[in-house]
Amino acid sequence: xxxxxxxxxxxxxxxxxxxxxxxxxxxxxxxxxxxxxxxxxxxxxxxxxxxxxxxxxxxxxxxxxxxxxxxxxxxxxxxxxxxxxxxxxxxxxxxxxxxxxxxxxxxxxxxxxxxxxxxxxxxxxxxxxxxxxxxxxxxxxxxxxxxxxxxxxxxxxxxxxxxxxxxxxxxxxxxxxxxxxxxxxxxxxxxxxxxxxxxxxxxxxxxxxxxxxxxxxxxxxxxxxxxxxxxxxxxxxxxxxxxxxxxxxxxxxxxxxxxxxxx
Amino acid sequence: xxxxxxxxxxxxxxxxxxxxxxxxxxxxxxxxxxxxxxxxxxxxxxxxxxxxxxxxxxxxxxxxxxxxxxxxxxxxxxxxxxxxxxxxxxxxxxxxxxxxxxxxxxxxxxxxxxxxxxxxxxxxxxxxxxxxxxxxxxxxxxxxxxxxxxxxxxxxxxxxxxxxxxxxxxxxxxxxxxxxxxxxxxxxxxxxxxxxxxxxxxxxxxxxxxxxxxxxxxxxxxxxxxxxxxxxxxxxxxxxxxxxxxxxxxxxxxxxxxxxxxx
Numbered sequence: 001x002x003x004x005x006x007x008x009x010x011x012x013x014x015x016x017x018x019x020x021x022x023x024x025x026x027x028x029x030x031x032x033x034x035x036x037x038x039x040x041x042x043x044x045x046x047x048x049x050x051x052x053x054x055x056x057x058x059x060x061x062x063x064x065x066x067x068x069x070x071x072x073x074x075x076x077x078x079x080x081x082x083x084x085x086x087x088x089x090x091x092x093x094x095x096x097x098x099x100x101x102x103x104x105x106x107x108x109x110x111x112x113x114x115x116x117x118x119x120x121x122x123x124x125x126x127x128x129x130x131x132x133x134x135x136x137x138x139x140x141x142x143x144x145x146x147x148x149x150x151x152x153x154x155x156x157x158x159x160x161x162x163x164x165x166x167x168x169x170x171x172x173x174x175x176x177x178x179x180x181x182x183x184x185x186x187x188x189x190x191x192x193x194x195x196x197x198x199x200x201x202x203x204x205x206x207x208x209x210x211x212x213x214x215x216x217x218x219x220x221x222x223x224x225x226x227x228x229x230x231x232x233x234x235x236x237x238x239x240x241x242x243x244x245x246x247x248x249x250x251x252x253x254x255x256x257x258x259x260x261x262x263x
Numbered sequence: 264x265x266x267x268x269x270x271x272x273x274x275x276x277x278x279x280x281x282x283x284x285x286x287x288x289x290x291x292x293x294x295x296x297x298x299x300x301x302x303x304x305x306x307x308x309x310x311x312x313x314x315x316x317x318x319x320x321x322x323x324x325x326x327x328x329x330x331x332x333x334x335x336x337x338x339x340x341x342x343x344x345x346x347x348x349x350x351x352x353x354x355x356x357x358x359x360x361x362x363x364x365x366x367x368x369x370x371x372x373x374x375x376x377x378x379x380x381x382x383x384x385x386x387x388x389x390x391x392x393x394x395x396x397x398x399x400x401x402x403x404x405x406x407x408x409x410x411x412x413x414x415x416x417x418x419x420x421x422x423x424x425x426x427x428x429x430x431x432x433x434x435x436x437x438x439x440x441x442x443x444x445x446x447x448x449x450x451x452x453x454x455x456x457x458x459x460x461x462x463x464x465x466x467x468x469x470x471x472x473x474x475x476x477x478x479x480x481x482x483x484x485x486x487x488x489x490x491x492x493x494x495x496x497x498x499x500x501x502x503x504x505x506x507x508x509x510x511x512x513x514x515x516x517x518x519x520x521x522x523x524x525x526x
Contacts, residue, residue, distance in 0.1 A: 026320045027397050028291010056398040057289045057428040134290050135319040159496050165320040194457050202492045229465045
């Protein structure tokens with residue numbers, strides 16, 4: 001029996017023009033928040049899908065106010081993604097109980113990812129945004145092997161403890177030959193609600209010099225504001241709930257830069 | 264060939280009295296910060312070791328100012344843990360390059376965990392604090408199967424998006440019959456540096472009612488303060504750098520509660 005090169009299995013997703021993967025080295029840096037708001041901001045450039053591939057902690061159903069919803073299956077056994085705020089959405093969270101621990105082993109993950117790409121009726125889409133799990137594990141490898149990703153976006157917070165993990169994600173994308181559009185610096189600072197002075201929630205590490213040395217772009221700095229996480233909790237992302245806020249504008253800047261990057 | 268029950272492989276770590284696992288459903292909630300400061304606060308009750316088992320994102324070396332340090336190996340091929348602030352420390356971060364992506368598959372993880380328990384010269388220790396990777400994956404399963412954990416601590420931030428993942432970690436510990444000491448609510452609120460008024464960084468979700476319904480204890484609420492992450496960046500944890508701060512006192516409360524729990 002000959003061993004197949006896993007990259008030879010790579011094939012486009014039917015009817016999907018551009019695939020953008022949102023990744024992070026560690027969790028809790030706002031990756032899903034970025035993925036959701038990026039997807040919403042991309043609507044002005046075409047049709048958008050959002051795949052929540054964060055198999056261990058799918059946050060997208062809650063962030064889009066779609067918990068306890070179930071996707072339909074059509075007569076050809078295709079899964080019909082849900083529609084929220086004008087985008088198509090699919091999440092492992094629609095398939096499993098919110099409180100249950102999903103203890104997936106590698107091979108099961110590969111199979112699940114495949115179903116998300118092949119058995120979900122995404123077409124036609126201009127952009128599919130994929131919210132990856134944090135870190136550098138099996139899902140990310142699987143993604144690199146299965147579909148042609150046009151751009152990876154790495155989300156990090158400013159401090160070095162977060163940056164060291166972001167570097168690993170960058171390393172992984174380089175090794176798997178996925179093009180990196182750049183880095184999003186999230187929770188960059190907070191404006192004091194009284195004085196409007198900047199509060200540096202997390203100390204600024206070596207992020208800028210690192211990006212320069214790697215010839216990587218900082219796509220945008222997104223400030224922290226309690227209404228961003230409030231929007232995620234309430235199921236109305238900030239791009240929708242506070243369209244004129246600084247944070248919302250930052251997401252639109254990000255969308256514009258990605259549109260340009262993927263061409 | 265008979266299939267072994269993996270739990271039959273479970274055996275104590277030589278010379279270690281109590282094992283405390285610090286877990287979280289998702290990353291970025293401050294799990295490693297809690298593990299480090301808990302370990303330091305436990306010093307008043309006995310000898311303490313800290314095992315950084317966060318294989319995908321080991322933060323402990325940086326948080327303890329011990330990056331680029333290498334543990335020694337003795338004549339019996341035992342790994343000698345480093346000593347920082349009076350505690351014994353071991354981390355996968357001492358063994359791999361900080362920037363390299365560690366793409367571990369399940370079986371390699373099991374092997375690595377085993378070495379951390381069996382080949383590191385921990386003894387004698389009153390407390391071994393284990394900083395688990397976030398989520399509910401192979402390392403956590405491996406831990407449950409390999410060593411008798413006396414208490415699990417689950418770290419979460421106040422909002423539901425974090426709580427839903429914390430619930431999964433709780434579910435996993437219940438399934439693997441590991442005793443849960445309780446939950447740490449981290450980044451509970453921030454005091455405005457000007458007015459000292461509380462700023463709710465993350466909206467308070469259903470955490471309190473959930474804990475009540477599950478008869479679980481909230482061990483402590485730890486406020487957010489920029490000097491906590493600054494301490495982590497600088498390699499001097501808050502319990503050491505600002506021993507009289509509110510945050511530091513919260514970690515001492517946590518240590519006292521855990522001492523009581525493990526008996």
